[in-house]
Amino acid sequence: MGLAAAVMVAEIAGGVASNSLALLADAGHVFTDVLALGLAMFAVTVAARPATDRATFGYYRVEILSALANGVLLVLISLGIMWEAYRRFSDPPEVAGATVMGVALLGLAGNLGGLYVLRGASRRSLNVRGAVMHVVGDTLSSLAVVICGALIVATGWKRVDAGLSALIGAVIIIGAFRLVREAVDVLLEAGPACIELKSVSADIQEIPGVRQVHDLHIWSITSGMTALSGHIVVEETTTLHCDRILNTIKSLLKERYEIHHTTIQIESEAYREIGEVH
Helix, strand or coil, rough: CCHHHHHHHHHHHHHHHHHHHHHHHHHHHHHHHHHHHHHHHHHHHCCCCCCCCCCCCCCHHHHHHHHHHHHHHHHHHHHHHHHHHHHHHHHHHHHCCHHHHHHHHHHHHHHHHHHHHCCCCCHHCCHHHHHHHHHHHHHHHHHHHHHHHHHHHHHHHHHHHHHHHHHHHHHHHHHHHHHHHHHHHHCCCCCCCCCCCCHHHHHHHCCCEEEEEEEEEEEEEEEEEEEEEEEEECCCHHHHHHHHHHHHHHHHHHHHCCCCCCEEEEEEEEHHHHHCCC
């Protein structure tokens, strides 16, 4: 947040001084990043709270809501940048290319520092990945603005400022849509893209003693936390036999699919037949 705030102040000053849309647009984007990073940090803090009688899974979904908010915010920012770029392209103003390039280099250094800070946690949390998407967008923006300043200095081509701003917006919006889609999938309790329901069902049915698998459900509680529930029909219903099959299923799910939260109901074939009659 500190790095983002410093970059924002520098780019606002540089954008006003140079009359550069690219710098001002990036400064506005960085301002929302300060808010987004604050929201992400708040979500991580809330998600760490223990479960309660009402929130029996805890507050993990706060991370997903934060990621969704970040994704929507990125979409709106990108559309705003692209609209302003369209307006400026038809009537490009004078832009001080040297100032643009110098300020953008400072912004690029700050954004690379932000990516270094967040690099590890983004693999484990969709919420942190949302924050990283903001910083990645800023990094690309700063790099594009450096190129923009260099081209203006070298060629005097003023439209490059608006053109690169539109390109930045297009790149950011692609990542934003992907983030929103992943967050919505979790909220809809869709299964993780890396796990196929049919494969899990087939693997369970290959366990000796298992006759049938039905009502199998797989969903994400939050990023990196997958849950499973299902009914397993077995040949025998002795306690020892059922316990052995249950432990085998749980070990399979943990080792092969990294599913640790499971709710499995063991049924006998006779129980299954009675249920079908009723």
